[in-house]
Amino acid sequence: MPVSMIHLFVAKNVNPEASIDFYVGSLAPDVNRGGNTKGKVHLDDVPDRENAFRKFALEANNDYLKGMVLHLFADKKFHAFWNENTPMPFQEGKEFWEKYMEQNRKIDSYAYHNTEWAYNLYKKMENWDYSGFIETEHIKQEDVKLSIQGQHKWLMENKLDSSSVFPPAFVEKLVDETSEDFNKWFFNLKN
Numbered sequence: 001m002p003v004s005m006i007h008l009f010v011a012k013n014v015n016p017e018a019s020i021d022f023y024v025g026s027l028a029p030d031v032n033r034g035g036n037t038k039g040k041v042h043l044d045d046v047p048d049r050e051n052a053f054r055k056f057a058l059e060a061n062n063d064y065l066k067g068m069v070l071h072l073f074a075d076k077k078f079h080a081f082w083n084e085n086t087p088m089p090f091q092e093g094k095e096f097w098e099k100y101m102e103q104n105r106k107i108d109s110y111a112y113h114n115t116e117w118a119y120n121l122y123k124k125m126e127n128w129d130y131s132g133f134i135e136t137e138h139i140k141q142e143d144v145k146l147s148i149q150g151q152h153k154w155l156m157e158n159k160l161d162s163s164s165v166f167p168p169a170f171v172e173k174l175v176d177e178t179s180e181d182f183n184k185w186f187f188n189l190k191n
Contacts, residue, residue: 002078003104004030004151005111006171008121010074011067013179018063020124021132024148025067027125028139029075031147041138042072057189064132070182077178085173086165107171109160114168122152 002010004027011018011026029041046052057069112118125148133141162168 002074002174003108003111005108005115005118005155006078006175007071007074008118009111009115009171009175010178010182011070012117013175014070014182018067019132020128021063022067022070023121024125024128024133024144025064026071026074027067027148027151028064028144029068029071031139031144041136042075054189057186062132062134064134069186073182073185074178077181078174081174081177085170103163103165105158106160106163107166109155109158110162110168111171112155113159118155122148122155126152 007026007030008023011023015022043049043052043056053069053072056065056072060066060069126145130141130145133144135141163170
């Protein structure tokens with residue numbers, strides 16, 4: 001699963017003139033009430049995830065929902081990309097998860113502090129009027145708002161070095177490939 005800055009990089013690459021609704025949607029699936037619903041939001045509990053995902057993408061009728069579609073696509077791409085391009089193979093267990101999250105925090109912090117538009121985009125998301133928000137059983141407006149505020153506060157307070165496992169070149173390649181693949185996939189889906 002990519003961190004918030006990777007999701008925002010992909011969203012910016014896919015649509016540089018996107019509305020704030022789209023950016024918030026690109027982060028919303030990782031906001032989950034009580035931590036037990038992430039699988040449902042990511043369609044991991046659906047027997048035929050591919051068809052459910054295609055249906056969701058075809059029915060996404062506003063920028064917020066389209067941002068959610070992009071998020072789910074980016075997550076899937078990240079896992080395949082990671083397995084092909086990193087010396088850190090995915091493993092189960094608490095020890096691995098702690099190392100992985102440490103690297104994620106470095107990606108997020110380094111990207112935030114080295115991206116000219118990041119602060120302003122986060123401020124816009126914090127001040128978003130939520131007019132395009134679609135509340136679901138698992139994603140609540142207040143949770144999204146608090147999550148974005150909490151992410152931004154953490155990013156502003158933590159300036160970390162880049163990840164040695166996922167260095168900036170890795171992130172850039174992931175973002176470029178994910179954006180390109182999404183645009184092709186979404187175009188073919190709609191036509």
